[in-house]
Amino acid sequence: MSYSLPRRILLGVTGGIAAYKSAALVRELVRAGADVRVVMTPAAHDFITPLTLATLSRHEVLTDLVDRSHTGTWNDHVALARWADVFLFAPATAHTLAKMAHGLGDNLLLACWLSATCPVFVAPAMDLEMYRDPAVQANLAALKARNVHVIGPDTGELASGLIGEGRMSAPEDIVAALCDALIGRSALAGRRILVTAGPTQEAIDPVRYIGNRSSGKMGLAIAQAAIELGAKVTLVAGPVLGTVALPLAERVDVMSAAEMAKACKDRFADQDVVIMAAAVADFRPADPADRKIKKSSAARVLTLEPTEDILAWMGAGRRKEQFIVGFALETGSGLAHAREKLMIKRTDMLVLNTLADDGAGFGHDTNKVTFLFADNTEEALPLMSKTDVARRLMERIADRIAT
Secondary structure (H helix, E strand, O other), X not given: OOOOOXXXXXXXXXXXXXXXXXXXXXXXXXXXXXXXXEEEOHHHHHOOOHHHHHHHHOOOOEOOOEEHHHOOEEOOHHHHHHHOOEEEEEEEOHHHHHHHHOOOOOOHHHHHHHHOOOOEEEEEOOOHHHHHOHHHHHHHHHHHHOOOEEOOOEEEEOOOOOEEEEEOOOHHHHHHHHHHHHHOOOXXXXXXXXXXXXXXXXXXXXOOEEOOOXXXXXXXXXXXXXXXXXXXXXXXXXOOOOOOOOOOOEEEEOOOHHHHHHHHHHHHOOOOEEEEOOEOOOEEEOOOOOOOOOOOOOOXXXXXXXXXXXXXXXXXXXXXXXEEEEEEEEOOOOHHHHHHHHHHHOOOEEEEEEOOOOOOOOOOOEEOEEEEEOOOOEEEOOOEEHHHHHHHHHHHXXXXXXX
């Protein structure tokens, strides 16, 4: 099965035999699109090495509040807790569950837990009689009362050789439970979203074309962010090198503005949300040559004609409940022009970015944008990664749809 996990996950690995499963769990979380960082208890080192988890997560694994191997560096538990969008304890031993329930913070992992404000999940792992013990059940009940989500445990063969309840849930089942809990809260879960990305190329002859410097990174990041929230995403992409790591409902590759217009028109009626992030050419050669134009010293005039305005077509033919997002790229501030475009094209939202900002626009991994809404409100974002811009965009769309 394919799942998609949003955002950043802090994984706490505690000292039980099921800790060996945490390697497969990290791999599944990363495969599902999560950025995973691992904090281990000292006892967990007896069951799995930090090197294994560091290799799979691509981040250093932390254990101690004070890292004495690096001249006494302090590992900031507050910063770790604030970084996390999701906090997962797997395996969660009876010992750690008891400490959590009673507010103890005698190691880095528990200090992170006491500082966390994000959703917290635990995957208990212990032997049958330990799990049934009234004290353990009381601790789990106390944690549930504090909105901690409990995943499992499963029934099966235990380390003692007994058969019964207490086995840590399989890594893929933990990932599925996280997805169900997190994606289920999004207003975009199950929604059909059309995203366009990249440039278009308008042929002058079979060799040359008119194009632009769009890399498609912003559109691809938006498609990824939408899938992370459980949306069914159709991507219409111009000639771009990038891919989307998570499964798309459909990908349509096009070259020209006319091809992009047709692909979008054919699919528009079925979409709940449309995000036109592509840099579609405004003009194309009126009479492209069938053969390569030979070089000569004579001046040559290239006659251009306008391409179809896809966003205007959508605005004119939209259903009331559809949510349409346009993009505008300016070389100056462009705020007034962007507001005018939003009104004329009848979009619900417009994303303005400008080449005047360092690190923003074509080719960069970062962007600095302003969100404009049809109700005359706006939100200016600082320079941030295109991944974070995309996630912020999807959050705003989800907020608007939910209301």
